[in-house]
Amino acid sequence: MVSSSAGVELSTDDDPLVDGPLISPDALHSAIRKEFRSIPTTYCAVLLALTHVSYVVLSLCVAVFCVLKFGQERECASVLVNVTGQSVIGFGKVCMWVLVLLFAVCVHRHHNRARSRGYLRFYRNTKQLKHLPLAIHSTGNALLLLVQSARVSEPVSIYMVIAILGIELLVALPCLLIYTVRVARFNRERAVPDVNQEDHCHTFRDASLTTETGFREGCGLEDVVEKQADLIEYLKQHNTLLSKRLLNLSTQQH
Incomplete structure (x- = not known):
């Protein structure tokens, strides 16, 4: 049992996806700005x-x-x-x-x-x-x-x-x-x-402040539903694009 757990821990430590350096949000934002069209x-x-x-x-x-x-x-x-x-x-x-x-x-x-x-x-x-x-x-x-x-x-x-x-x-x-x-x-x-900009703003925003994700008094329900529909559609397309990129990377590694 000890050897198996040690092996699992060793394999996790040797995994480059887990042990690799994390990308900072500023680096991600600068990369996105370079790809701006x-x-x-x-x-x-x-x-x-x-x-x-x-x-x-x-x-x-x-x-x-x-x-x-x-x-x-x-x-x-x-x-x-x-x-x-x-x-x-x-x-x-x-x-x-x-x-x-x-x-x-x-x-x-x-x-x-x-x-x-x-x-x-x-x-x-x-x-x-x-x-x-x-x-x-x-x-x-x-x-x-x-x-x-x-x-x-x-x-x-x-x-x-x-x-x-x-x-x-x-x-x-x-x-x-x-x-x-x-x-x-x-x-x-x-x-x-918008999604990346919202995440970037949340890192500098006080946790007690409310966001514009849900319904708040004074805004129309139709506007909120339209924003959520646009966001869901964008996230679906973004996930599809990420899946294709991961598939291409996996095929290149093999």
């Missing part, structure tokens, strides 16, 4: 904002000089040939909506990747904001179709189109700017995932 959608947002401003300015010029005909009939006829000014504005609006749709798809893809890497708080903070440009432009398209379908005179119609495009720009541009600022701040901070 920024979200490359800020350039797309700035380019989309500039494109939107350019489209509205050009549409205003076409509406004033080619539709309302303020002394530029010959120049407009030579540039537009047989296409009317309102048709040019409509074609440009369709192209603008396609660009916004592509931007929304790109943003959705990169934000889902950030969510799978554990940045749940950032995903929730930008969840509604990333969908606003597409919703605003889709609403603008519906209003333009309504104006085109209404039987009003051409001057009144073009004034309504200019008003819709101007309001759309005033609403969509701040959304893109706020989104750009939030993503740029996220990329600059290079923070660790």
